[in-house]
Amino acid sequence: MAEPVLVLEALSKSFGALKVTDGVSLAVAPGELHALIGPNGAGKTTLVHQISGMLTPDDGTIRFRGEDVTPFNAEKRARHGLARTFQITSTIASLSALENVALGVQAKASHPLSFFRNAAIDERLNRPARAALDAVGLSERAHVPAGSLSHGEKRALEIAMALALEPAAILLDEPLAGVGKEEGERMIALLKSLKGRYAMLLVEHDMEAVFALADTVTVLVYGRVIASGDPVTVRADPAVREAYLGEEG
Numbered sequence: 001m002a003e004p005v006l007v008l009e010a011l012s013k014s015f016g017a018l019k020v021t022d023g024v025s026l027a028v029a030p031g032e033l034h035a036l037i038g039p040n041g042a043g044k045t046t047l048v049h050q051i052s053g054m055l056t057p058d059d060g061t062i063r064f065r066g067e068d069v070t071p072f073n074a075e076k077r078a079r080h081g082l083a084r085t086f087q088i089t090s091t092i093a094s095l096s097a098l099e100n101v102a103l104g105v106q107a108k109a110s111h112p113l114s115f116f117r118n119a120a121i122d123e124r125l126n127r128p129a130r131a132a133l134d135a136v137g138l139s140e141r142a143h144v145p146a147g148s149l150s151h152g153e154k155r156a157l158e159i160a161m162a163l164a165l166e167p168a169a170i171l172l173d174e175p176l177a178g179v180g181k182e183e184g185e186r187m188i189a190l191l192k193s194l195k196g197r198y199a200m201l202l203v204e205h206d207m208e209a210v211f212a213l214a215d216t217v218t219v220l221v222y223g224r225v226i227a228s229g230d231p232v233t234v235r236a237d238p239a240v241r242e243a244y245l246g247e248e249g
């Protein structure tokens with residue numbers, strides 16, 4: 001098996017007396033879509049925050065592309081190719097879709113762009129930004145202010161912003177939340193198109209989408225991994241059915 005891109009080793013985090021992440025270990029292979037599911041309050045978002053660098057774990061290690069990134073802040077992890085999208089819309093409403101993505105490209109630039117002439121700067125930013133918009137199906141909407149995009153288009157734009165970082169892995173926090181049926185289907189098709197190219201860790205409540213998309217499903221309950229494996233095996237696991245999927249009927 002290929003060397004995993006992202007490895008969590010015995011990650012733990014408490015808020016006061018509440019253990020929200022309890023010795024979580026998992027690995028995401030290159031190109032794998034790994035879904036993280038669990039009931040409300042299971043600790044999924046807290047786990048994603050620790051991986052992205054927004055929260056510091058109390059214990060454990062996060063390895064990314066073979067390197068221990070646990071001491072790195074969020075910005076440094078993003079520069080190393082660990083991108084994330086947010087559950088809360090994080091675009092700038094007054095800027096166009098293209099400008100939003102171009103800002104992401106600029107953030108990634110490791111050397112000052114002031115060395116280049118203006119037109120050259122624009123092209124250096126806009127070319128990869130257009131490619132990212134194209135990858136999420138938003139080429140036609142490049143010049144629309146982000147605030148005027150539909151909810152589903154905004155979620156796609158957030159993914160384009162993550163792609164602009166040329167990531168090796170993407171953390172996706174509920175990309176289908178609040179998205180209608182038709183746009184949801186488009187989002188599922190988009191995620192499918194990214195499979196194989198990026199390692200993805202997907203937090204999602206929509207079980208139909210999770211089981212349609214995931215190569216691996218990890219189930220978190222009270223901050224602990226109770227099952228992890230291929231979707232068919234996890235779906236049939238009695239502990240999973242009792243703790244979680246049973247609720248879905």
Ligand SMILES: Nc1ncnc2c1ncn2[C@@H]1O[C@H](COP(=O)(O)OP(=O)(O)OP(=O)(O)O)[C@@H](O)[C@H]1O
Pocket residue numbers: 015020038039040041042043044045046047
């Ligand atoms: N900053 C915080 N301080 C104290 N408790 C917190 C904090 N953040 C989260 N919690 C608690 O940690 C637990 C896990 O929350 P988290 O948001 O990670 O769960 P989740 O699985 O993402 O839930 P959901 O599916 O509802 O988004 C909850 O009991 C929550 O109240």
